[in-house]
């Protein structure tokens with residue numbers, strides 16, 4: 001009895017060479033496995049849970065190589081240390097999320113070999129997003145903005161994420177408590193001007209004054225959807241996420257998320273940003289997106305070949321490796337991963353290949 005208690009008190013276990021979360025063990029126990037067997041197996045290597053990470057793709061199409069790289073790195077980062085990993089499907093963009101996209105993305109990630117301790121749909125949390133907006137409205141911080149994109153651009157400085165810092169022109173149009181639901185215009189929040197010092201886990205400097213860099217951010221868009229940064233920080237907090245691993249394209253906006261967390265009284269997780277897969281359009285390099293999706297990749301690769309190829313592009317495996325994500329857990333180390341973005345090409349005959357520098 002005492003031994004069983006000691007196991008239940010722990011949250012992560014060494015199982016088949018990997019740290020498995022307590023929820024995984026519980027699932028296995030539920031399948032009629034012998035509890036004593038697990039107790040014997042885990043007594044020596046049980047240790048407290050080391051956090052919870054998440055992979056949070058937007059559900060606007062099939063997985064592409066960039067999606068799979070981000071998913072793989074989030075998953076390995078968590079599995080390596082016995083943290084839990086949540087799949088959060090970000091489906092708030094009604095215009096771009098089509099019927100079937102959510103299930104397809106689920107299937108794509110499962111085919112690639114990734115599993116999750118928990119899976120959530122962002123749209124299921126609408127009530128919680130509304131409550132948070134309610135409280136900011138009550139504090140008198142939220143206002144309706146009727147500026148066109150052209151006006152925001154004309155009056156604002158370029159923001160670090162490629163948008164334009166909002167001038168604050170509509171701040172007088174404060175929304176009264178209980179009235180925001182009927183408001184057809186985009187809603188912004190008045191952000192406190194203050195510089196915040198922050199580095200991500202790899203040492204990237206994320207410091208800055210979000211109000212100066214971005215202006216007051218939109219919380220709810222014209223189409224009624226909650227804006228990405230607002231929903232994202234609320235959901236991270238609600239899920240108890242303490243590690244956020246994501247592409248370095250989100251580096252510039254991190255300080256804005258931190259300012260929102262502060263305003264909402266939420267903890268700031270540890271951030272880690274990784275390199276991106278890029279593609280060349282004429283002279284310009286951009287984030288690899290949509291040029292080649294999993295439907296096309298599956299005509300050329302098995303799951304093991306594709307996982308090995310993606311791992312090899314960032315330094316996690318040698319060229320020609322065939323593997324499942326679970327095979328990469330034991331040797332996973334951020335120090336092995338290239339900090340440089342990788343330019344990829346796709347050719348139906350050759351598959352994906354890094355462009356020569």
Ligand SMILES: [Zn+2]
Pocket residue numbers: 144145146147168169170
């Ligand atoms: Zn405005």
